[in-house]
Amino acid sequence: MRTVTVSESGICAAYEVYAFGAGEPHITFTAGVHGNEVSGIYVAQQLIGYFQKNPPLRGTVKIIPTVNATAMRCMQRRSPFDKEDLNRIFPGNEAGSLSHRLAASVYAETADAEILVDLHCCGQHGMPYILSIYNESEAARGLVERITMPVAVHSEGTPGQLFTESCRKRGQAACIIELPSGAGSGAVNLPVANQCYEALLDLLRTEGVVAGNIQGEAPRFYGPLKDTDAPKAGLWRPQVEKGMRVERGQCIGTVEEAAVYTPESGLVMNIVPCGYIFADDLWVMTYVQPAQ
Ligand SMILES: [Zn+2]
Numbered sequence: 001m002r003t004v005t006v007s008e009s010g011i012c013a014a015y016e017v018y019a020f021g022a023g024e025p026h027i028t029f030t031a032g033v034h035g036n037e038v039s040g041i042y043v044a045q046q047l048i049g050y051f052q053k054n055p056p057l058r059g060t061v062k063i064i065p066t067v068n069a070t071a072m073r074c075m076q077r078r079s080p081f082d083k084e085d086l087n088r089i090f091p092g093n094e095a096g097s098l099s100h101r102l103a104a105s106v107y108a109e110t111a112d113a114e115i116l117v118d119l120h121c122c123g124q125h126g127m128p129y130i131l132s133i134y135n136e137s138e139a140a141r142g143l144v145e146r147i148t149m150p151v152a153v154h155s156e157g158t159p160g161q162l163f164t165e166s167c168r169k170r171g172q173a174a175c176i177i178e179l180p181s182g183a184g185s186g187a188v189n190l191p192v193a194n195q196c197y198e199a200l201l202d203l204l205r206t207e208g209v210v211a212g213n214i215q216g217e218a219p220r221f222y223g224p225l226k227d228t229d230a231p232k233a234g235l236w237r238p239q240v241e242k243g244m245r246v247e248r249g250q251c252i253g254t255v256e257e258a259a260v261y262t263p264e265s266g267l268v269m270n271i272v273p274c275g276y277i278f279a280d281d282l283w284v285m286t287y288v289q290p291a292q
Helices: 038-053 069-073 098-109 138-144 162-170 190-206
Strands: 002-008 011-022 026-031 059-064 115-121 129-132 151-154 173-179 220-222 226-229 234-238 251-255 258-261 266-271 275-277 283-288
Touching: 002 098, 011 038, 011 069, 011 098, 026 038, 038 059, 038 115, 038 173, 038 190, 059 098, 098 162, 115 162, 115 190, 129 138, 129 162, 138 162, 138 173, 151 266, 162 173, 173 190, 234 283, 251 266, 251 283
Parallel strands: 026 059, 026 115, 115 173, 129 151, 151 220
Antiparallel strands: 002 011, 011 059, 129 173, 226 283, 234 251, 234 275, 251 258, 266 283
């Protein structure tokens, strides 16, 4: 393990890099780009534990388990120093504020990866999914097909993210995996984290890095995430659960006794639990539709 440090005006940000094996392929895992997304950090640490006991059969595995360590210590998404969202400013800037310098350093540290998987979290009530620009990048599609989690979602491709920049500017096979968090700040969703860990071992098996047969199944491909808003504020009571298929026009819950209908058929990825919603945020459900 080595520690990489970047600094600006006397303030430092440091991250640890674990590397196992040698030669090609080069496979890199990053986590903790958003400091409060700890289910991803947990998975990265499990992979480090695995390779400390079982060195790669071939190739190089590099793992950066906590990219944004200061944000992680504050258990918040953004840097406590300059308030930047690290996953909007790649490829970074060596002369910028601390987060921009950190982004530039991590971008350089991941430059040699043929495969780059960035582990994130999608809130407590969501389904896990792989996020990629698979329609834009054949390399990304080829990667996602080999990660044995059930759902692969197409990203809107917002620039400045580590995976979008890596796909577009460097031709790398890159994606994000979004994992639900546990209940409460700093909590890990263990069942989902373990499912992701197993899926990443499957990915590594396809490259001959890890021994054994593929355990899981290839994902189903879906289009981008779509949101459903309630028509008004008030007490929301859901009538569907995440992971369910809903049909167009189906009642998905009620607000103040008024039914809320889904505008399209799809797979429920995230549903707001029973509680009060307000006029500035009427979102109650996120869903996806199978890819064409
Ligand atoms: Zn994130």
